[in-house]
Amino acid sequence: MKNVLLAFLAIFISSGISTAQDIILKLQPDEHPSQERNYRFDQVLDARSKTEVGKLFDAQRKTHNLTFNGKLAEQTLALYKSKIKPSHTPSHLILVKIHNLDQKETYQADWKAYKGEIELKLGFFLIGPNEPEHLVDFQSKTNYRRPINQPHHIEPAIQKLFENGWKYFDDWIRSQSMGNRLLAKKVRINIIDPVRKSKADTVFYDPDRPLTWDDFKESPSSLSSFNATIFSSLSIEGNASIENGEIVQNIEIKVYMIPSQSWVKHANSYASNHEQRHFDITRIAADRMKAKLKSMDTDPYLFDAKLNDIYWDAYREMNRIQELYDQQTRHGLDKEAQEKWNILISEALTGNYQSLDSLLDKVN
Incomplete structure (x- = not known):
């Protein structure tokens, strides 16, 4: 977002400059700040390509460099x-970048006067644990x-330009505090995990609707020694909104199997149980x-990084358990091991992970 403020100043100063030395400029801070805010200016970076502000002509038509002598940022x-x-x-630490501060003036013969322009461009950034996040720009002449x-x-x-820059940012951050994601103070998670109705191309996990062999639609692989294969997985989807300065993050969980990538050679109830348990493991993850x-x-x-980590940890754990x-169970051939896993999986589906965690700890 940018703002352009145009003002016309006609200021007549009677003092003269007789030598062509640099003119050192200085910004004057306020003596008594009176406005309390929930942010703090923490750092200013002078990102200008040149240290000079511009040049000023004196009465003898000599030019003087305008400079802050390296102290503009502080x-x-x-x-x-x-x-x-x-x-x-304070909830927010702010970084300011000075992108440009430029003064130019030209002689107007018909007026026997100098016409000048001063331009300022600032960027305001939010300081966080990673790279600063850009918030808004201010540009004024x-x-x-x-x-x-x-x-x-x-x-x-110049003092007025910088003060206008602060005023612009202050108005912006107050107007954005309740609706800008970058300025949110906390996140509220809303987990959506309903029982979904299955479709022809996707079977969603439903504890009241066990798999049937009709869900295995792919042709069996003649190269595989397995009797059956199921492709099951989990995913998360999400969208977020801002409510009163709080991010409301919806996280939708899906557990599903893909019929077109699942197949069986010899359908029987024992093999069906083995494949159903694969699907159950995905639900447990x-x-x-x-x-x-x-x-x-x-x-x-x-939040975003942690959410991503939790999802991929769950995905890796799912594959590990599968x-x-x-x-x-040797893909179901070991019936004694299969029965032990049947019990372990049934317990885990109720939220009792003691046996599962013990097993995972042993194989670490």
Whole structure:
């Protein structure tokens, strides 16, 4: 977002400049900040391509470099800090980048005067645990005209530009505090995990609707020594909204099998149970993921990364349990091992993970 503020200043200063030395500029902080805010200016970076602000002509038509002598960043920080009284625990730390501060003036013969322009461009960023997040830009210009024999002292105009920059940012952050995701203070998780109706191309997990061999539609692989194969998996989908400065994150969990990638050679009830238990394991992995989601740290800065980690941890755990299940039952051929897994899986489906966790610990 950008804002362009145009102002016309006609300031006549009677003081003269007789030598072509640099003019050192300075920003003046406020003495008594009176406005309390829930943010704090923490850092200012001078990102300009040149250190000079511009050049000013004196009465003898000599030019003088305008400069902050390398102190623009610290003076800007002091000025902006002086504008507010941060709360004891500010929610947001702000970085300001000075992209451009440029002054130019030209002689107008018909007016026997100089016409000048000062331009300022700032970027405001939110400081977090990772790279600073861009919030908003401010860009403004100030025009002036002065007689040739009355050099303009430019400090007040630059001071006003920087003050306008703060005012613009302050108005912006207050207007955005309740609806901008970057400014949210916390995240509220809403987990959506209903029993879904299956479709022709997708069978969703339903405890009241066990798999049937009609769900295995792929032609059996002649190269495989297995009697049956099921493709089951889990996924999460989400969308977020902002309510009163809080991120409401909807997380939709899906547990499903794909008929077009699942097949059987010799259909029987024993083999059906083995494949159903594969599907149950996928449901268990989703349930364990859901428990972690409910207890996760909801710091807005870290939320997306933690959500991603929890999902991939669950996905890897699902695959690990599936492989262990097939390894120990020898893909269902070991009936004694199969019965042990039947009990373990049934317990885990009720939320009792003691046997499963004990087994996973042993094979670590």
